[in-house]
Amino acid sequence: MAKRDHKTIGERLERFREVRGLSQAVVAQRLGIQSEDLKEVEAGKRPLSKKWIESLHEAFALDPAWLLGGKTPDDL
Amino acid sequence: MTRTLKPLFAISLALVLTLSWSAWARAEHAIRTEFVQIQTEDGVSLAGLLRQPERGGSRAGVVMVHGYGGNFYSDVMSFLPRALAARGVTTLAVNMRDHDLDPKRNRFEESRLDIAAAVNDLARRGPGPLFLYGHSMGTNRVLYYLAATRDPRVTAAILTGLPGNLFEWNSRMFGRDHASRVLSEAQDLVAAGRGDQWLLVDLGPLGKALYTANHVVSLRGPQTLSDPFKNMSQITRPALIVHGLADPLADPAVAEEIRRNAPQPEQVTVSLIPGADHSFRGHEKALEEVISTWLLRRLGP
Numbered sequence: 001m002a003k004r005d006h007k008t009i010g011e012r013l014e015r016f017r018e019v020r021g022l023s024q025a026v027v028a029q030r031l032g033i034q035s036e037d038l039k040e041v042e043a044g045k046r047p048l049s050k051k052w053i054e055s056l057h058e059a060f061a062l063d064p065a066w067l068l069g070g071k072t073p074d075d076l
Numbered sequence: 077m078t079r080t081l082k083p084l085f086a087i088s089l090a091l092v093l094t095l096s097w098s099a100w101a102r103a104e105h106a107i108r109t110e111f112v113q114i115q116t117e118d119g120v121s122l123a124g125l126l127r128q129p130e131r132g133g134s135r136a137g138v139v140m141v142h143g144y145g146g147n148f149y150s151d152v153m154s155f156l157p158r159a160l161a162a163r164g165v166t167t168l169a170v171n172m173r174d175h176d177l178d179p180k181r182n183r184f185e186e187s188r189l190d191i192a193a194a195v196n197d198l199a200r201r202g203p204g205p206l207f208l209y210g211h212s213m214g215t216n217r218v219l220y221y222l223a224a225t226r227d228p229r230v231t232a233a234i235l236t237g238l239p240g241n242l243f244e245w246n247s248r249m250f251g252r253d254h255a256s257r258v259l260s261e262a263q264d265l266v267a268a269g270r271g272d273q274w275l276l277v278d279l280g281p282l283g284k285a286l287y288t289a290n291h292v293v294s295l296r297g298p299q300t301l302s303d304p305f306k307n308m309s310q311i312t313r314p315a316l317i318v319h320g321l322a323d324p325l326a327d328p329a330v331a332e333e334i335r336r337n338a339p340q341p342e343q344v345t346v347s348l349i350p351g352a353d354h355s356f357r358g359h360e361k362a363l364e365e366v367i368s369t370w371l372l373r374r375l376g377p
Contacts, residue, residue: 063281
């Protein structure tokens with residue numbers, strides 16, 4: 001996956017979090033990961049693993065297709 | 077490199093690294109940090125982090141207020157206080173009562189009590205002139221506090237990443253029909269005296285979320301106290317507004333709109349940072365520079 005994609009996915013993840021009013025700490029806790037890891041994903045510095053995508057869907061009903069698809073973070 | 081120069085180079089490199097490390101360590105140690113627990117007038121306990129310059133005294137104090145998905149230690153709330161404290165400014169970054177809360181059930185107007193407790197705490201410590209800083213929805217909280225209390229202890233406001241009117245923001249995200257439908261459902265519950273009832277809101281691909289009807293109405297209802305444009309129109313003290321031009325969450329045009337709503341727009345400075353997103357990632361230094369320069373200029377020589 002290209003860096004640009006990581007950035008867009010990271011922006012979408014941040015958008016989801018801000019709209020829902022969830023802190024990085026809360027999301028990270030529900031995924032069983034460190035806040036720093038989530039921060040890096042949001043910054044587009046590291047990819048979102050398949051396991052985390054599944055956990056996001058399970059914990060928050062976040063649609064994986066939206067998270068991974070589309071060209072901009074704006075499409076809802 | 078000759079055999080005699082190699083050890084010299086290695087020693088010089090070690091010296092440079094040691095000096096750099098000790099300079100960094102001195103800078104870090106120049107800030108004294110303290111976890112604080114403050115109490116609101118309605119009995120809610122809030123955690124926060126106080127950062128004070130270790131030497132040279134404090135030139136000013138800033139109460140730092142986070143947004144909807146924030147807390148006292150994340151993103152802007154972490155790097156900005158460190159930068160300000162390094163420039164002689166005491167900061168108190170404090171949790172609002174809705175921090176890390178999922179699902180949300182608080183009312184927006186309770187922010188006033190949380191900010192009041194933080195301002196009281198910082199004012200008691202006497203760090204110099206007081207400023208109020210808000211990020212994202214923290215800007216709505218700060219403007220509401222200033223409009224509602226006209227607290228004379230607060231010299232000026234500093235606002236970053238402003239979402240503007242929260243109903244309009246929600247409409248932009250999910251469409252006006254959806255935003256109106258959710259609000260209308262919440263208003264009906266509040267009118268029926270069932271404001272504490274949970275609403276399951278379908279956010280499309282962002283999943284489903286629970287909020288109390290009171291929470292939704294207090295944030296986005298027609299009588300909301302969160303509207304930054306109305307609140308700004310009652311604030312006569314100076315303000316600095318900083319917005320990233322690549323902010324995908326909050327429209328940078330809001331910055332100028334807020335400025336125009338001030339009774340004295342000439343007292344409001346707007347600074348736009350090209351390429352910066354909502355968290356000012358990769359543009360932290362630019363944000364630190366804009367805010368500290370403006371703030372220190374207000375203090376005079």
